[in-house]
Amino acid sequence: MTEKELEKKFREAVRREGGKAYKFVSPGNDGVPDRLVVLPGGYIGFVELKRKGKRPTALQRLQIQHLKNLGCLVTILDKPEDIEKVIRQIRETEERPL
Numbered sequence: 125m126t127e128k129e130l131e132k133k134f135r136e137a138v139r140r141e142g143g144k145a146y147k148f149v150s151p152g153n154d155g156v157p158d159r160l161v162v163l164p165g166g167y168i169g170f171v172e173l174k175r176k177g178k179r180p181t182a183l184q185r186l187q188i189q190h191l192k193n194l195g196c197l198v199t200i201l202d203k204p205e206d207i208e209k210v211i212r213q214i215r216e217t218e219e220r221p222l
Contacts (some may be wrong), residue, residue, distance in 0.1 A: 130204060131158065131173050135198035135205045138163070141215075145171070155183035157191070157198055161214055169197035176202050 138145040139215035148170065150156045157170035170191055172180055180188065180200060188198045197217045201210050 125176075125204060127173050127175050127177065128204065130201065132205050134159070134171070134201060134207050134210070136209060141211055143167075143211075146175045153187065155181065155187040157184075157188065161211075163215055165215075166212050167217055169199065169210075169217065171210060172198070174191070174200060174202040178202060207220075 135145045140160055141163060143161060146160045146162070147158055148158060148160040157172040159171040159173065161169050161171055171186060172188065174180065183187075188200075191198045197214060199210050199213055201207065
């Protein structure tokens with residue numbers, strides 16, 4: 125399965141949960157995760173999508189670590205059978221007061 129196909133399946137699964145999986149692009153900040161996921165209840169997480177068995181680049185690993193250091197949930201998704209697991213991880217993060 126290509127990364128593009130996985131990304132489509134992931135977006136559809138997030139939509140079925142009532143959420144949004146925004147394409148995350150940050151000019152001047154190459155290597156940021158592919159998707160910013162927002163689920164009902166204020167649950168937010170970043171998801172880097174990869175082809176099965178592929179690893180993030182050094183720059184992607186650096187960006188992921190920066191976000192984690194800020195207290196953000198960041199996960200890597202590389203196979204369709206983990207889509208529900210990733211959504212569950214985001215849903216189980218501690219709610220943040222608005």
